[in-house]
Amino acid sequence: MKLYYKQGACSLASHIILNEIGANFELDEVDTAKGETKSGRDYKTINPNGYVPALELDSGEILTEGPAILQYIAALNGETNLIAKQGTIEQTRIQQHLNYAGTELHHAFGPLFSSSITETEKQQAKANVARKFDYLNKLFSDGRTYVMGDNFTVADAYLFVVSNWSNFVGIDLTQWPRISTYAERVSKRPATQTALKTEGLI
């Protein structure tokens, strides 16, 4: 398997889950601006949408869209509890959190990575991110360790990566103490540490 990634991007979640399952995999870094991989491939031939992550299977088949990739990887190792059985309320909840991570939190961060954003737009985007964090912070008010309870799942990998972007866009995550503690907890997992080191983030 080969993961096409960009340093610290949402592809980091797939990288973490590959480590969590103990997968044998390669990495190829993508310069999304140039549309090229480090190995010299035209990235449009891998993902026509131009964004990371993409996962190339040993069969040559390519998977795209982070949440789908995360669940595919997790299912490769039945010894882990990174996802739940299809059709159960637990799996639906994991989907709920993955969807929140992607279409709400990740989406809210989007404008903050644009080089053409105005100061007013930046403040609006930050306020929007804050609303998304408020919801997540409340979720943790029952003292849960991970978003699903005691068990770390694919949703935590994605939520961690997106929460961690706060450091790159001038948002102080300690405004949401439970999220800040949670992000710290996920960052300490050996699989996360390895991924962060490999991507040159620590």
Ligand SMILES: N[C@@H](CCC(=O)N[C@@H](CS)C(=O)NCC(=O)O)C(=O)O
């Ligand atoms: N819907 C896609 C979105 C992926 C996405 O937004 N990827 C970003 C990085 S987090 C990207 O590659 N953006 C292009 C760029 O950074 O130039 C997914 O969930 O996989």
